């Protein structure tokens with residue numbers, strides 16, 4: 001915050017990326033080509049769930065407190081026994097190479113610099129090993145799109161573990177792509193020509209199986225190999241709760257299930273030995289008409305919050321949004337689109353500005369609301385109101 005007010009616009013140097021979340025999208029629209037912009041900004045159906053995600057935040061209001069010492073303000077959190085500087089994590093976002101040539105390796109590097117854990121997607125345009133090398137000392141979590149072939153799954157887990165990724169985030173809501181009109185109308189799926197297939201193509205088990213089955217090298221049939229990889233991770237039948245045993249047996253670190261929106265599923269996550277969940281509707285990209293993610297957070301926290309780590313995403317745009325999700329019981333918050341907009345506009349620098357802006361906003365808003373630590377951020381600091389706005 002001091003840096004921004006001190007060295008930023010007040011010193012006559014206008015930031016290249018806006019700090020206004022509503023303007024950010026407009027800037028990104030200009031910077032990214034139409035297809036890439038639609039891919040990141042788009043949602044399922046008529047975007048009703050995307051709207052609900054934002055409306056859910058508007059129904060909660062902070063109750064600021066005065067004359068409280070902020071001398072030892074602290075936004076650090078502990079997740080799975082590890083201390084992190086802030087309650088903000090970079091959400092797993094696929095195909096980062098279509099937004100900027102700095103791709104995953106660049107964004108992971110920025111996250112390390114800013115002190116935000118980077119959750120790497122299975123649909124990345126960099127390999128697991130490249131991301132690890134680019135952000136050797138950063139906190140890195142690995143997001144799994146769960147392949148149908150167990151041998152490929154085990155190979156990915158083994159690679160992620162060997163590369164120093166600590167937490168496994170298993171995304172459950174994208175076993176098939178969502179109905180996204182903006183992409184469908186342009187016939188756009190990034191994966192078709194090998195984009196976002198780097199994790200698969202660099203996997204020795206996937207490679208061997210493809211070559212044995214097709215009698216040619218991946219490089220000789222990129223379109224076929226892309227389809228084969230997509231079939232593994234996001235086109236076909238869903239896994240079942242019982243199958244989680246395979247992941248539990250082969251990953252000794254924390255396992256977090258991403259895409260939970262129902263109390264019963266949160267209970268099941270606990271029952272099947274998971275350590276955490278992300279209450280998320282994938283930023284409204286999967287099931288349109290689904291409930292706003294923040295609307296289900298309190299009941300899920302009430303059900304399992306004492307026994308497992310509940311994280312949150314979908315619709316977070318400001319520091320105050322982060323406070324609201326924490327107040328409703330999330331232990332930390334993932335943010336997706338805003339960082340990708342900054343990244344699309346200015347690569348590493350743009351992403352850094354959005355991340356630092358969010359952290360500064362969080363720090364300042366918490367202080368002004370009289371909330372000293374994340375632990376103090378509980379349900380006493382907010383109230384639900386009937387009107388939105």
Ligand code: FNR
Nearest residue numbers: 040091092093094121171282283314315335336337
């Ligand atoms: C995503 N998301 C996502 N999630 C995941 O588990 N694996 C992935 O590869 C992707 N890819 C992806 C691409 C793009 C372009 C977007 C916008 C999102 C979902 C992401 O992790 C997160 O749940 C949402 O982005 C959160 O909502 P907000 O912050 O974008 O509103």
